Amino acid sequence: xxxxxxxxxxxxxxxxxxxxxxxxxxxxxxxxxxxxxxxxxxxxxxxxxxxxxxxxxxxxxxxxxxxxxxxxxxxxxxxxxxxxxxxxxxxxxxxxxxxxxxxxxxxxxxxxxxxxxxxxxxxxxxxxxxxxxxxxxxxxxxxxxxxxxxxxxxxxxxxxxxxxxxxxxxxxxxxxxxxxxxxxxxxxxxxxxxxxxxxxxxxxxxxxxxxxxxxxxxxxxxxxxxxxxxxxxxxxxxxxxxxxxxxxxxxxxxxxxxxxxxxxxxxxxxxxxxxxxxxxxxxxxxxxxxxxxxxxxxxxxxxxxxxxxxxxxxxxxxxxxxxxxxxxxxxxxxxxxxxxxxxxxxxxxxxxxxxxxxxxxxxxxxxxxxxxxxxxxxxxxxxxxxxxxxxxxxxxxxxxxxxxxxxxxxxxx
Amino acid sequence: xxxxxxxxxxxxxxxxxxxxxxxxxxxxxxxxxxxxxxxxxxxxxxxxxxxxxxxxxxxxxxxxxxxxxxxxxxxxxxxxxxxxxxxxxxxxxxxxxxxxxxxxxxxxxxxxxxx
Numbered sequence: 001x002x003x004x005x006x007x008x009x010x011x012x013x014x015x016x017x018x019x020x021x022x023x024x025x026x027x028x029x030x031x032x033x034x035x036x037x038x039x040x041x042x043x044x045x046x047x048x049x050x051x052x053x054x055x056x057x058x059x060x061x062x063x064x065x066x067x068x069x070x071x072x073x074x075x076x077x078x079x080x081x082x083x084x085x086x087x088x089x090x091x092x093x094x095x096x097x098x099x100x101x102x103x104x105x106x107x108x109x110x111x112x113x114x115x116x117x118x119x120x121x122x123x124x125x126x127x128x129x130x131x132x133x134x135x136x137x138x139x140x141x142x143x144x145x146x147x148x149x150x151x152x153x154x155x156x157x158x159x160x161x162x163x164x165x166x167x168x169x170x171x172x173x174x175x176x177x178x179x180x181x182x183x184x185x186x187x188x189x190x191x192x193x194x195x196x197x198x199x200x201x202x203x204x205x206x207x208x209x210x211x212x213x214x215x216x217x218x219x220x221x222x223x224x225x226x227x228x229x230x231x232x233x234x235x236x237x238x239x240x241x242x243x244x245x246x247x248x249x250x251x252x253x254x255x256x257x258x259x260x261x262x263x264x265x266x267x268x269x270x271x272x273x274x275x276x277x278x279x280x281x282x283x284x285x286x287x288x289x290x291x292x293x294x295x296x297x298x299x300x301x302x303x304x305x306x307x308x309x310x311x312x313x314x315x316x317x318x319x320x321x322x323x324x325x326x327x328x329x330x331x332x333x334x335x336x337x338x339x340x341x342x343x344x345x346x347x348x349x350x351x352x353x354x355x356x357x358x359x360x361x362x363x364x365x366x367x368x369x370x371x372x373x374x375x376x377x378x379x380x381x382x383x384x385x386x387x388x389x390x391x392x393x394x395x396x397x398x399x400x401x402x403x404x405x406x407x408x409x410x411x412x413x
Numbered sequence: 414x415x416x417x418x419x420x421x422x423x424x425x426x427x428x429x430x431x432x433x434x435x436x437x438x439x440x441x442x443x444x445x446x447x448x449x450x451x452x453x454x455x456x457x458x459x460x461x462x463x464x465x466x467x468x469x470x471x472x473x474x475x476x477x478x479x480x481x482x483x484x485x486x487x488x489x490x491x492x493x494x495x496x497x498x499x500x501x502x503x504x505x506x507x508x509x510x511x512x513x514x515x516x517x518x519x520x521x522x523x524x525x526x527x528x
Contacts, residue, residue, distance in 0.1 A: 322437070325444035329455060337448035344441075359449050 020142035025118035131166035240289035241298035247282030248305030317346035366394035416522040417501035423515035456491035
């Protein structure tokens with residue numbers, strides 16, 4: 001992928017991030033998903049041409065339009081070659097000239113529809129969660145392979161392999177991107193929401209320390225979720241609840257950057273860093289998400305985030321515990337089990353929470369030991385230190401390690 | 414891992430409508446099992462009231478209410494996952510139904526396989 005080479009040039013870099021996903025969506029809708037590589041090649045060529053031509057002739061008045069025109073012409077040339085091949089060599093019936101000549105419609109309405117279709121095409125239930133996120137980052141968010149590798153703290157080859165496998169699956173699935181039907185939307189909406197949820201979490205709980213990448217991942221996920229709420233076909237209670245969740249979490253991104261990988265104790269964050277505007281947006285989407293009777297895991301998580309964003313309410317831990325109870329009954333996850341135990345400690349005290357936490361048996365999980373370390377701090381310093389040490393052994397990220405080392409040191413005094 | 418059904422019984426029909434505190438305690442207990450990833454099926458409650466409980470006997474005899482010759486009746490069930498029946502019994506022990514004089518029957522589930 002050519003994304004990285006434009007990063008030195010900030011204008012082209014920004015354009016690439018903004019326009020690449022749109023251009024891919026439009027061209028894929030025209031060519032079909034099985035030819036996604038052709039679309040990618042054409043767009044990369046257009047950017048390459050821009051970098052050369054603009055360096056000599058200066059940047060045109062409307063750089064995006066310039067790129068679209070070049071991509072459109074290259075796409076038309078490609079289609080002409082194909083039709084020549086098909087009529088003269090392969091002996092097929094002459095394809096509709098008008099279609100080959102048809103406008104690629106880089107108009108804003110068409111781009112929006114194409115991007116929406118692309119989201120549904122990319123979120124293929126046949127792909128693993130990891131591959132889906134990689135693919136979403138590349139095709140929907142215009143991330144380069146290098147940037148994806150940085151976000152995942154993994155090497156280029158791994159990401160390339162994941163993308164290759166994911167694209168093979170896309171081709172084989174024969175998803176119809178040109179005519180996105182209400183039925184195909186319904187069948188994939190769950191997968192789409194899950195992908196956006198994972199994409200956001202990848203940023204919010206990212207392994208990387210690069211705050212810029214984390215913010216960008218979250219922002220991209222929110223942009224895509226917003227796109228879903230803008231279309232009546234995809235704007236349902238779950239979509240709104242997911243967006244509400246992202247708004248609440250997003251409101252604390254800045255405050256989180258100030259803390260250092262600590263198990264997030266919201267009380268300890270500088271609340272003046274919370275983005276009130278996003279909290280209000282969260283309230284708006286959550287209220288709208290709760291018009292019907294549906295309670296999805298996004299509703300529950302958004303409601304938990306709501307209470308965290310309103311720390312003044314005295315009864316909030318009781319509500320949060322109740323919500324975690326419901327969440328764990330919908331879907332088990334170790335992180336939900338641990339967060340529930342933390343809420344339990346807030347409502348019923350550390351003693352009861354220790355009993356419940358030790359039953360979880362997540363002995364290979366650093367967060368499990370961190371929670372037990374925290375819960376034992378008051379009553380049994382020896383055990384607290386033991387658990388913090390175990391957590392330290394299981395932690396890889398260095399800021400989180402430093403926090404644990406400092407805790408052990410403080411307890412040893 | 415084996416699966417066990419926990420069958421809940423109470424004696425007084427008035428206890429079937431729980432107080433908010435009882436609801437909270439039950440949910441805490443149930444979620445505690447789910448948090449260990451040992452809840453197979455949240456199960457259901459079984460209404461004990463005469464209009465929604467009948468017992469059918471031989472010779473087409475139908476009586477109102479749950480089986481009335483015993484002094485207690487079933488109000489619900491869940492299914493949990495455990496290595497042994499003792500582990501399932503330990504989970505059951507922490508339920509608050511005993512405060513009402515109720516009891517829990519623990520039964521290993523034998524799965525039917527279609528041949």
